[in-house]
Amino acid sequence: MDGDWADAKVMLLRYAGRCRICGAELLAGSTAVYTRESRAVRCFTCAPDDPSPVAITSVAVGVATVAAQMSTATAAEVIAGVAGASARREHDRRSQGRERRIRQSQPMWGGLILALTDDPQTTKAWAVGAEEEERLGRRLDNLAGENIRVLHDRRIPRTRANLDHIVVAP
Ligand SMILES: [Zn+2]
Secondary structure, three states: OHHHHOOOEEEEOOOOEEEOOOOOEEOOOOEEEEEOOOOEEEOOOOOOOOOOOHHHHHHHHHHHHHHHHHHHHHHHHOOOOOOOHHHHHHHHHHHHHHHHHHHHHOOOOHHHHHHHOOOOHHHHHHHHHHHHHHHHHHHHHHHOOOOOEEEEEEEOOOOOOEEEEEEEOO
16 A cells, blocks of 8 residues: 555546545546555545655645646736826926926026916826826726726836836636
8 A cells, every 4th residue: 555656646637536535526637646556546645544645645735736727827927017107207206307407507587486376288288198197097997897907107118108008817
């Protein structure tokens, strides 16, 4: 009995089988422990009497747990991004730059000038764009779910450009 599982390996079953220990049905394509010598299969969770193959069992359970968590984990680890974040940053950079320049060149009147004048249209356009991205982002987020992933404001590698929204669907 002890030698039965000595060469046991974790593998995908090509054929359906029955667990030698608990008698459970093991479907073809499922992962199980198999020993070529006695051509016996058993579930991950069924430990043989012999304590030595227990190590194999625990490794196998670990693999199964990782596989089960993989789909949810990879999805969760993708950072969804914040809609409009790049446009918002560009607006703030331009607006704050203008304020700094005006305060430096007009130490006395800078505050008054800033109170009476507006950011140029080219700066305000970034805020408008950010708001629109935020609005569309919220609408897309409402569609997101199990099968639909929505990402926002993703950089395009090796460029300064960004993609406002990405929707991944089946
Ligand atoms: Zn079993």
